[in-house]
Amino acid sequence: QTSLPLVVNTWPFKNATAAAWRTLQSGGSVLDAVEMGCACCEMEQCDGSVGYGGSPDEYGETTLDAMIMNGNTMEVGAVADLRRIKNAIGVARAVMERTDHTLLVGESASVFAENMGFIAEDLTTNKSLNIFTQWLKGNCQPNYRKNVFPDPSMSCGPYKPKATLNQRKRVAQHANTRSHDTIGMVALDQNGHVAAGTSTNGLTHKVPGRVGDSPIVGAGAYADSSAGAATATGDGDVMMRFLPSYLAVELMRAGADPSAACKTAISRIKRHYSDFFGAIICANTTGHFGAACNKVPGFSQFHYMVSNSESDTPLMKSV
Numbered sequence: 040q041t042s043l044p045l046v047v048n049t050w051p052f053k054n055a056t057a058a059a060w061r062t063l064q065s066g067g068s069v070l071d072a073v074e075m076g077c078a079c080c081e082m083e084q085c086d087g088s089v090g091y092g093g094s095p096d097e098y099g100e101t102t103l104d105a106m107i108m109n110g111n112t113m114e115v116g117a118v119a120d121l122r123r124i125k126n127a128i129g130v131a132r133a134v135m136e137r138t139d140h141t142l143l144v145g146e147s148a149s150v151f152a153e154n155m156g157f158i159a160e161d162l163t164t165n166k167s168l169n170i171f172t173q174w175l176k177g178n179c180q181p182n183y184r185k186n187v188f189p190d191p192s193m194s195c196g197p198y199k200p201k202a203t204l205n206q207r208k209r210v211a212q213h214a215n216t217r218s219h220d221t222i223g224m225v226a227l228d229q230n231g232h233v234a235a236g237t238s239t240n241g242l243t244h245k246v247p248g249r250v251g252d253s254p255i256v257g258a259g260a261y262a263d264s265s266a267g268a269a270t271a272t273g274d275g276d277v278m279m280r281f282l283p284s285y286l287a288v289e290l291m292r293a294g295a296d297p298s299a300a301c302k303t304a305i306s307r308i309k310r311h312y313s314d315f316f317g318a319i320i321c322a323n324t325t326g327h328f329g330a331a332c333n334k335v336p337g338f339s340q341f342h343y344m345v346s347n348s349e350s351d352t353p354l355m356k357s358v
């Protein structure tokens with residue numbers, strides 16, 4: 040558990056772990072490893088929660104959130120509400136390396152990506168269209184926005200807090216039955232250089248424009264080579280209010296071991312939202328890692344993946 044280099048990522052996304060590990064082994068940087076790991080999930084559409092063709096919003100569109108952070112320089116690149124581009128983590132890295140900015144959003148982020156040479160494609164698939172049309176049939180209250188949207192069959196609402204709660208429960212059930220979700224990854228090399236990143240298509244049936252925790256620095260992920268790195272998954276609308284990844288890294292800086300740091304970050308959220316759905320993983324600069332989740336009905340165990348020099352293949356861990 041103490042050996043470097045190290046790759047840790049949320050959920051049993053084994054191919055992503057392997058892709059990141061291979062990248063490190065072949066001389067790539069920790070940033071390359073995080074990018075390759077997350078990109079692997081984007082192409083595989085891990086669990087339908089990462090990449091194209093998943094989590095259609097209220098209009099049926101898939102939009103992506105991603106970020107990458109360099110723990111040596113504290114540079115960050117992120118995109119939110121990205122449309123038409125499959126490789127969200129790649130665009131996040133382009134934001135970091137080719138602009139002076141940190142976060143680009145929406146249509147403008149997509150135009151930036153196109154200018155950087157990323158291919159524009161439709162992110163809708165038969166599967167996401169199906170999820171959307173089933174939802175329209177079951178939950179849509181088209182009259183509510185009749186005056187706002189000329190074609191009521193294409194709008195759904197109103198978006199009530201109650202609906203949000205139900206969605207949270209659905210996310211928890213979904214996690215229980217399939218144990219997969221947003222990818223968050225941290226990577227460390229032998230020199231103690233740390234990076235972290237995330238990629239997700241967010242929350243199904245979200246209000247268009249909704250951005251989750253994944254592209255928010257300190258919420259979805261955080262990395263500082265003088266302390267460690269962390270990344271979170273779960274109900275981003277709630278979790279981003281507590282910057283759990285930042286908190287975990289700061290606790291490790293103060294001497295907490297990674298498991299304790301993750302536990303405290305989860306407890307902090309729990310004080311206000313006892314039944315929130317979420318988990319966090321972190322690693323310190325010596326290669327110790329840990330994880331914690333909020334155990335609620337329907338989500339009693341969180342699985343994550345680890346690769347380090349102790350094993351040739353990625354190992355699944357549970358907490």
Ligand code: SD4
Pocket residue numbers: 220221239240241242250251252253271272273274275276
């Ligand atoms: C979000 N945190 O957009 C993401 C979703 C997720 O497990 O991680 N679900 O809120």
